[in-house]
Amino acid sequence: MKPVNAVITKIVDETPTTRTFFFDTSFESIPGQFVMVWVRGVDEIPMALSYENAITVQKVGPATTALFELEECDSFGIRGPFGNGFELRSEHILLVAGGVGAAPLAPFAEKASLSDIAVTTLLGAKTKGELLFSERFEAAGKLLVATDDGTEGKHGYVTQLLAGIKNYSQIYCCGPEIMMKRVLDMVVPANAQFSLHRYIKCGLGVCGACCIDGLRVCKDGPVFSGDILKMSDFGVYRRDECGRQVKL
């Protein structure tokens, strides 16, 4: 599939570093799947769908900065959705979101709550203003918050909230890999699903750039069960654009 033209219909400032871009095309997808967003003349990068017709972008480098320069009625290309997405199972679920990792988890929380599943979310960010989608998680169930600087909720890492929570049967996690690794080490691996970040080139399961232990993040993932990750490079090293191992 060639990129579909997506015209921006609305831009919402979510946090000082994060913006949601709504566009004129909707994608039927499973939360956790991703699209490749082509900023013409710059780069094409993976993004979760935070709504069926939107992406929520944190400004970190050249491509995301170029996205932030776009205005309503501008457009970018979209290919996808790609990958597997979160598998909804069990009646009481726990979401653990760090930073922009809330982007794929917010639509997942909404989907779960529509199916009468009890949703508890642990949401973490550096500071109060960077907490993403608190209202959406609150509307979908129960929300507990942690900030690194203590400006809201628990002062510390979101993983510190995890210790006190027992009543759930499946965990869904997306955030910085170091945080996800901490979560993995605290829970029953088979009861947890993690959405991984690796450098994605083709997005089609062909080139192999995003492989972790032989598994393709773009095709076999990006969501993997904890028992698969337990034995892998997860939380230990990633690979750069050249394919070199880089310690996390």
Place this chain on the structure above:
Amino acid sequence: MLSLTLAGLELRNPIMLAAGIMGTTGESLKRIAESGAGAVVTKSVGIEPKAGHSNPSMIEVDCGYLNAMGLPNPSYKNFQDEIDEAKKGGVPVIASIFGGCSLDFSEIAGALQADAFELNVSCPHAHGYGAEIGTDPDIVEDVTRAVKSSTKVPVWVKLTPNVTDIKSIGLAAQRGGADAVVAINTIRGMAIDIESGYPILGNKFGGLSGRAIKPVAIKCVYDLYDVLDIPVIGVGGISDWKDAIEFIMAGARAVEIGSAVGNNINIFSEISSCMEAFLEEKEWTLDEIYGMAHEV
């Protein structure tokens, strides 16, 4: 019944992984080996680490794919561990290598331990590498000879179809001492976004692979079989066992699969078992169908 000796390598079947597909990490190569491939070819590695072209680096088009990865690779200096890991899959591991001149190629081949080398003189979109070398018979002969003198393992030369006469390049590889040729690499191609006028690939143009190129590849293999004494390895657009049989009938001693792995990671074992069933039903052997199209 599918096992064979290919230019000195013992293969359990003639269905191999093509270069550049899940070939950057040892674990992904091992996964393909364990899924039934007869051998695996690594991503092409060069002298220095390379990030490749910017994205989009691969898109789907009608009947195939366009890619301009730009030879991203960690450099051969960071690659022996990956090859060693891949070897745990239990099948031959062929290192694909590229360079800007024969010295580059022999430096890499002299340093890496692999079961064979595949010389990528055919990438259509890497400036100064690949097809800029592989379209000149004298350079191909020179590069092949240089690698042959720096390694004892078999050397295969991968050819580009983006030439007027692929036979002359195949013959040059043979003169240089190649143990086999591999045909074909991707065919130059391009796609443009009509909403904006932008070429879609980050590199603007790239190489076409997948279904669309199979008839081109079959003809290249057919022609090379006619003029060469060394075996031809067929690649280009194989997506099922019938395609593989077709290549072998055209004169391929073995085949490689690239793009089709994306949607079907079990393609190697599927093709092997279907090929076996077909040969059994026809009461043919692999040897009998090899080059069959030239004899009927």
